[in-house]
Amino acid sequence: MSSAVPLVVVRGAALSYRDRRVLDGIDLDLRAGETLALLGPNGAGKTSLMRLVAGRLAPDAGSVRIAGHDPHTMPEARRAIGWVPQDIALYARLTVAENLDVFARLAGLRRAERRAAVTDALDLTGIAEVAGRPVGLLSGGYQRRVNIAASLMARPRLVLLDEPTQGVDLQARAAIHAVLERLRRAGAALLIATHDFAEAERLADRAAFLKSGHIVREGALSDLLARLRDGAPEHEIALSGLAAGPAEAALRRAGFTPVDTGLTWRARPAAGRPTDAAAQLAALRDAGVPVAEIRIRALGLDAVYRDVLGLREPAPSQALADAP
Structure with missing residues (x-):
């Protein structure tokens, strides 16, 4: 059940990169217990928007607030955020448990807290069975689940995921989706950038479509699909x-x-x-x-995508991540 008060509030956010405007006038809300999918072509601004929300970049104009705080300037706001990058950001020679302990240390947890956080993350992501194995010897699907687990050390209220199932098989994809469902039921807000329309339909409550740095359509999935399914x-x-x-x-x-x-x-x-x-x-x-x-x-979200972007050709279900 999502909260009535938004956890994430973005208002009029703008961002330029190398003298090119990559985001312009972005307004977005996200509540606890809610999943929002970001959809759009390469270069539309999905990853840049996630970096703003994560506090890794500061907007040139407008504001980003996490529980009322600026994530770029206030450490307490950043501690509420878990970031899961598209690339695997792990130490290949360390075991799964050792990797999680490293990330727990980076999150500032004390020893007793680290043990509990590692155990909870292993259980939540369903990877306890491989806790003692080096990450470099795991399959891509397991590595992606460890990637997610590493973001959970500080028990974040908001989890940002950039293409969380890219390059994995169907079984691993289903396992990752189960992890995200458990996070949502536990009350976390999820912001997912994806090119996979079936994934967005499976996981998201709402979707936002970006084009050239603007959100050109946003809403509940049922509302977005109802317009097209009448035809x-x-x-x-x-x-x-x-x-x-x-x-x-x-x-x-x-x-x-x-x-x-x-x-x-x-x-x-x-x-x-x-x-x-x-x-x-x-x-x-x-x-x-x-x-x-x-x-x-x-009709599914791919048809909404084509309608929003004015495309005739079906949009690809997978593609490379955004440019910054």
């Missing part, structure tokens, strides 16, 4: 092989665009095009398209 759904087709030449041309004429590997294509029915899935399947196969199946798909 026609998307047709999604799975191919048995890559489409090339005439087959690709036929798909594009039918309004489809590729997603990810090119074995999945999506389109929204439009005037003059068949809306019956069976008829569409038959027409594409007659045109030589290697269609394995066709599905009716409710």
